[in-house]
Amino acid sequence: MSSDVLAVAEHRRGVLRDVSYELISAGELLADATGGDLHVAIIGGDTEAFADDLNRKGVDYVHTVSEGEEFNHDVHVQAVEALHAEIDPEALVMANSVNGLDYAPAVANSLDLPLVTDAVGLEYDGDLTVTREMYGSKVETTVEVSGDQYAVTFRGGEWPAAEGVGDAEIGEFDVDIDTDTGSSVTGFEEVGGGDVDISEADFIVSIGRGIEEEDNLPLIEDLVEATDATLASSRPIVDSGWLPKNRQVGQSGKVVTPDVYLAIGISGAVQHVAGMKGSDTIIAINTDPNAPIFDIADYGIVGDLFDVVPELIEEFS
Amino acid sequence: MKVLVTVKEVAEVADDFEIEGTEVGERYLEYDLNEWDDYAVEEAVQLKEDGPAEEVVAVTIGPERAEETIRMALAKGADRAVRIWDDVLEEPDLLDVETKTNLLAAVVEEEEPDLVLTGVQSGDDNFGATGVSLADEIGFQWAAVVNALDYDHDEGVAHVHRELEGGVEELTDVELPAVLTIQTGINEPRYASLRGIRQAQSKEIAPKSLADLGLDAGAIESELDLTSMYEPESESDATIFEGDASETAAQLAEVLREKGVAE
């Protein structure tokens, strides 16, 4: 076994995803601690161009596997297994992204590596300790890894993007990949189009599960009307069919950057925050003083939306 | 076709709570069926109602208390249930993905389902990994984060949508046998009817220990150890408005006017 770190980059439809550069930063930290080299793998797509871009400060090797245009979990599993066998790294690091969810657990299981997902922090003193969250970010935990070799997936947006140009050795990694495996990607579809584009809005009133019932939505609609705002929501509201998909803010919805984002009855789950943290001013109304939304809010009311919102409507009528 | 659906009882913590050691104090926890699994159960039951599935079996790893949760799956239409538990599972603070994979794989071996539906993640410790890890262990195909499922019985293929980031869905064909991890919003989970709840009382929940599954303590050995739990230091520098509803609303209105977004 080596003390190296192997990080697997991610791309989609012709571009490297931001989390790839973040994995390099986190991987570099880890490699500094273990005293090993940082290897980055890029599998599929325009590997040549991607490799040049991934050659950032701290990277020692970039391994390309030219197989297919888009992500395919069978290709990823086979390629990462072969690379793992070749490099025999201490740490295998991957993204806690939707595609990460689709291959990282299979790789870890198949290589018999302990797997820690969704890491938000790391410490290393010969053994790795990972910080991760539980209960909707209300508590943090530390998980100590006692194995010699392990797999970790990192949450996006927690580490800075690696910059600069490195002097990595770039090379194509030869591996026989069986592509006749019983799953095939047949296409992509854009969802959430339609009459409104919430990402254009200056002032968003966004409603979450705190609204409890569809019958209570008119209360929020009245506020939207009184303030001339744009209505948006967290995912459960859209899942329940109370608002259309094009109103959903977050990882799987829209990214919005209004002047003011007023979050009502929204806890501030990481996948929601991913879509609104760039707002200029964030205001939260929530009954729970510990709700994570207050961590990123500029102003807040700890209170019941059914008391506060009618008063707020009053202010503007 | 036989469908196995994995369901987890998850804990939600109260607004105010205390941590005792490496756990949240029991009195601050409320248990419920994992949100993602609710959608998985609904998808399985619909497969039965629409024809292709003959039987839906729910499986959970959890202590006796979890029977309440798995009864909810039975009340919503699962035919019977398996509950895995063992004294040795009481000890670790963390049931890691590897452990859950080994336990669930043993049930798959006994039940021989054609399709396994899991949730994308458990709402409390959100590993987001058990379904895909299980697929690898049992040699099934898989797809993670599925928000649309159209099963072609003649071809034995599931046409699925995988929900990627940023409002993009990937269209994928998956040959059965397969594991699909189900995303919220794929359907509208039903409420258990009174009749369903009554029927659930007489449905079987088979208890299984490690020995029953042909496993020994090695199956739950873990290289991960939960060493601490704490409330994260608040990073908040939010100005919290004080007062009753009308006072706080007035202050908020003032900010909106100041920012020039509302008059």
Ligand SMILES: Cc1cc2nc3c(=O)[nH]c(=O)nc-3n(C[C@H](O)[C@H](O)[C@H](O)COP(=O)(O)OP(=O)(O)OC[C@H]3O[C@@H](n4cnc5c(N)ncnc54)[C@H](O)[C@@H]3O)c2cc1C
């Ligand atoms: C792969 C993946 C992708 C996802 N993508 C998204 C996404 O794009 N967007 C998204 O939003 N989520 C997404 N999620 C879901 C996310 O994890 C959370 O489940 C979701 O954001 C929670 O929504 P919420 O805050 O409305 O509900 P909850 O977390 O249930 O929060 C409700 C809040 O309302 C408060 N409340 C209750 N009653 C009142 C009241 N009377 N007055 C005031 N406050 C009250 C509560 O204190 C609580 O904080 C995704 C999850 C996964 C796994």
Ligand SMILES: Nc1ncnc2c1ncn2[C@@H]1O[C@H](COP(=O)(O)O)[C@@H](O)[C@H]1O
């Ligand atoms: N203790 C458990 N018992 C049964 N199923 C589980 C258990 N833990 C996780 N699962 C299943 O695996 C999915 C993903 O969980 P996790 O990998 O823990 O985030 C859940 O939605 C469940 O369907």
